[in-house]
Amino acid sequence: MHADVAAPDEVLLEPVIWSLFSVGGFITAFLLPVTLFLLFFAAPFHLWPFDPAAYGTFLAHWKEPLVRLFFFVLIGGSLFHGTHRLKFMLMDAGFKGPAAEALLDLILNGVAIFGSLGALYYALRGWLF
Amino acid sequence: MADSEVVFRVSRYRPESGGRPTFQEYRIPYRSDMVVLDGLNYIKDHLDPTLTFRWSCRMGICGSCGADVNGRPRLTCGTYIRDMRKGAVTVEPLSNFPILKDLVVDFDDFLDKLASVRPYIVRKDWGDLSKEYTQYPEDVDAYRQQSLCINCMLCYAACPVFGASPEFVGPAASALALRYIRDTRDDGAAERLARLNTKTGIWECTFVGECSVVCPKEVDPAAAIQTLKFLATTRHMRRLLMPGSASR
C-alpha cells in the first residue's frame, strides 16, 4: 500500500539559478562562439573585411548602451552557465554530499556573481560614472 | 532447431543465505531468434528451477522483465542474443535497486515517488460525471509520448544521479508528472510542480541523458525533466513577481 507521501518543502533559489543557467546555455552555445570568432579570428586573420581602425571602430561602438548590454549579458550568461555545468560535472565525478555541494556553490556561484559584477562595472564605467 | 550453445552468466542472490550476489554459468542451446528472456526461461524450465526473475507479456508491454544485460539495462524480452557481443551473456539485476532474490529487485521506493506526483487526473471540480470529457487527437498528442511509459525502471537503473542520491524523484516519475500536467482534463499542475520544485525533485537532474538512451518506449524522460524545469521556473517567477496570481 502506497499512501500519498507528504511533499518536501519547495526550494526558492534553484529555479532562479537554473533560469540563469538556461539563458546562459543559449548564450554560450550560440552568441559566445560567434563573438569570439568575429573578434579573435575573423578580423586578425583577414577572414572578414579588415578595418585597420578596428579598435577605434569598436571603441566608438562601445559607447552604445546596447553594445555594453550585449557584452554584459554575454559574459554574465556564459559564467552562470559554465559554473553551473562545472558544478554538476564535479558532482557526477563524485564530489557529492551537503558539505561538498555547499563548497562548490560558494566557489562557483561566487565566480559567476563576481565575474558578472565585474562585467557590469565595465559596462557602466564611462557611461554612468 | 538449435545450431550451437550460448553461455549465460546469471547473477544469483539468495536472501536467506546472506552474503553477496555470485555468478552462476549455464550452457543453453542457441537459436538465432532467441531473446535473453528465452534463455532465462530455458534455464528455469530445464536446468535450474530455483532461478528467480520477473516477466509476463514477452512483448515489451508489461515492463517487468528489465535486467542489466552485459552491463546495460534492457528489457530481456526485447534483447536478441544475436545482438550481444560474442561470448557469454551476463545477466544481473537492475542497478541502483535493492535485490530481493536473483534478478528480482525492490521497486517500492519508486511507487512512493510515483504516488507523490499524483499520476492520475486531478480535478478541482468533477462537475457533471455523466458528460464526456472530450479528447481530440491533438490533446492526446500533447502527452502521448510520456503516456507510453511502462514503469520498467530501466531509466532509474541507468541514472547515475539516482544511483548517488536515491531520494531523487527520478526520470519515470517526472515523465509521468508531465504526462498529467499536459492533459487538458487535469487541474493538478500546481501540486505536481510544487512537489518537483524541491530538494529531491527535478533540480537533482544533471542532464546526463542516459535515461532517454536506455528507455525502450522512447519516452525521453530527460527531455520531460527539462520541460518540467522550465514549467517550475515560470511558475516560481510568476509567484515571486505576481504573488496574487494563480499558482499554476
Ligand code: SF4
Ligand atoms: S521512462 Fe522509459 S525507461 Fe523509464 S520506466 Fe518509463 S518506459 Fe521504462
Ligand code: FES
Ligand atoms: S516481459 Fe513484459 S516487457 Fe518484457
